[in-house]
Amino acid sequence: MRWRAISLPAVLLAAACTSASPRAPTIYLPAAVEEPVTAVIIAALEADQRMGPSDTLWAAEATAIANGEIRHAPPRFAGIEMGGEVAITNSRLEVRQSLVWVYLEYRWLSLREGTAREGKATVLLTPRQPGGGWNIVHSHSSVSQ
Numbered sequence: 001m002r003w004r005a006i007s008l009p010a011v012l013l014a015a016a017c018t019s020a021s022p023r024a025p026t027i028y029l030p031a032a033v034e035e036p037v038t039a040v041i042i043a044a045l046e047a048d049q050r051m052g053p054s055d056t057l058w059a060a061e062a063t064a065i066a067n068g069e070i071r072h073a074p075p076r077f078a079g080i081e082m083g084g085e086v087a088i089t090n091s092r093l094e095v096r097q098s099l100v101w102v103y104l105e106y107r108w109l110s111l112r113e114g115t116a117r118e119g120k121a122t123v124l125l126t127p128r129q130p131g132g133g134w135n136i137v138h139s140h141s142s143v144s145q
């Protein structure tokens with residue numbers, strides 16, 4: 001076997017020609033993510049009011065904190081119980097690269113007991129891969145007593 005010397009510039013040129021160019025990051029615009037993100041949050045709130053499963057809405061490593069306590073199962077949002085209705089009364093959405101930050105105010109109303117609670121939450125979502133859509137990765141909620 002015969003070895004041939006190759007110059008360093010030739011090696012660098014070959015490496016530059018064969019390396020894959022980095023993919024440009026996906027840019028998410030508020031107008032494009034508002035509807036699907038809102039749908040995920042509404043589905044999570046409605047699952048809490050039914051005490052139903054909502055694991056497909058939450059990332060596997062998601063953290064939910066309600067009134068200062070970590071919650072791993074419904075209700076993940078503070079102040080919500082079974083047998084009532086929940087509605088978003090105010091919200092604000094911001095997008096930072098691939099992270100969506102939502103501040104929302106919600107109201108839970110018990111039709112049986114005639115009680116109502118006002119809640120506030122901050123919810124962080126990231127794109128779900130593969131298949132698209134959004135997952136909740138963190139929520140922090142509280143109700144005023």
